[in-house]
Amino acid sequence: MGTHRVRRAVAAAALAVAVMLGAGGWAAADAQTAVTGPPPGSAAWTADTSLGLRLPDPATASAAEVAAFFAGLSPAQQDELIARHPLVAGNLDGAPVELRYRANALALAAARTEELSRAADPALTPEDHRAARTRAERYGTLLDGHRRILAFDPRGRGQIAEVYGDLAHAAHTAVIVPGSDIDLLTYDRASDPYGTPAGMARALYEATAATGTGTGTGTAVIAWAGYTTPVGLGPDAATERLAEAGAARLTALLDGLAASTRPQAPAALFCHSYGSVVCGLSRPGPAEASRLVVLGSPGMGVDSADELDPRVPVFATARNDSDWIGDVPHVRLLGLGHGADPTDPAFGARPLPATGSHGHTGYFAPGTASLAAYAALALGR
Incomplete structure (x- = not known):
């Protein structure tokens, strides 16, 4: 040039x-x-042996491997996992979409409760309170039963x-x-x-x-x-x-x-x-x-x-x-x-x-x- x-x-x-x-x-x-990286809570997920199974590592497992893992679980086992690890299950590419919807509803509800607690925490500043209320309100709108949330990462x-x-x-x-x-x-x-x-x-x-x-x-x-x-x-x-x-x-x-x-x-x-x-x-x-x-x-x-x-x-x-x-x-x-x-x-x-x-x-x-x-x-x- x-x-x-x-x-x-x-x-x-x-x-x-x-x-x-x-x-x-x-x-x-x-x-x-x-x-970047795996979803929040991944360390607790990989350490979980309650099902007697090795759970797929969110950082390394392929989507096909994740899909195959969930296909081998009973509905009760799936529900048990999303109840304990909603943020991981809700963001795990390859997991069944209906399972992800349920997991993210749980994760959003927990996040909303946490933000409402922050909004009332006297140790935080008024600006922190306003930000917490804003996020809690957003989480509330996303919890409408008709919405299908495929991923949620706070x-x-x-x-x-x-x-x-x-x-x-x-x-x-x-x-x-x-x-x-x-x-x-x-x-x-x-x-x-x-x-x-x-x-x-x-x-x-x-x-x-x-x-x-x-x-x-x-x-x-x-x-x-x-x-x-x-x-x-x-x-x-x-x-x-x-x-x-x-x-x-x-x-x-x-x-x-x-x-x-x-x-x-x-x-x-x-x-x-x-x-x-x-x-x-x-x-x-x-x-x-x-x-x-x-x-x-x-x-x-x-x-x-x-x-x-x-x-x-x-x-x-x-x-x-x-x-x-x-x-x-x-x-x-x-x-x-x-x-x-x-x-x-x-x-x-x-x-x-x-x-x-x-x-x-x-x-x-x-x-x-x-x-x-x-x-x-x-x-x-």
Whole structure:
């Protein structure tokens, strides 16, 4: 590369950081610490010999091994395990989904009780009390009997995954992978609903019902806030550090779905904003994903679709004129930026329309051409 081209690339990288620090009026935030490793309580789980069996190590067991272990247990043995270790069982990829729902209900109830206790603890500060009440209220809303919580991890800013539809029997599965500013408290909010994984998942589930069988039972959609996302548009959003950690957790989720459910095809991934970097770095194969869809993407951590598995088709949603992500330079240099623009024909993704969408978070809004296309893809069309 010539000196002039190097200088241009460095300047573009610097511009990318400047834009990410200021785009949308959001300020840079402190660096986030990625939540990694096995779920809380794993040490007690592996030390448990009450069933006379060696329990699968959450840190090393494959999803297939976990699925085989639970298949060999009686219902009473399963209930005994989730009662003693709800946080582990509820987050164990490969465990039966209905068991995970029950385990996470227990874990949420215990976490809510703990936060209510903290909210009344005179040794804590008023700020601590407010934070505890906020989390207790969130846990309470997630305990609604109609909600299917596939994963719950209170560490850090908190992680959550929720299912819309019958995941255990659905013919098709879709996973929403969100971008920045999503965590346990923000993954489902009334303002900007289609900018959250829960809002996106609800919209997609309802759209598949309208265009599919009319009941929605043929497709299950997972709102996955299962990794530590960047906060704001600071350095975390300009680098791949959090996306790399997220990619490992996404791969574990997909392996778990393959081992514990029987859809007609692996999950379709819908990756929004920084989530498209997570999806790109996970490089799913045909056993993990049937197709990969990006929207509002700053890049996928690769320079072209050729760097991904050719057996998994990649679709890029056209960027609407009011999406600020278009102001972010598509560079990847010195650890900054996320590479080529997936909407550029040279990238090699298949184009999807976005007619009717507005802003960075409007691609799942009802009535848009993008949502109609997503529903068709989720249904395997």
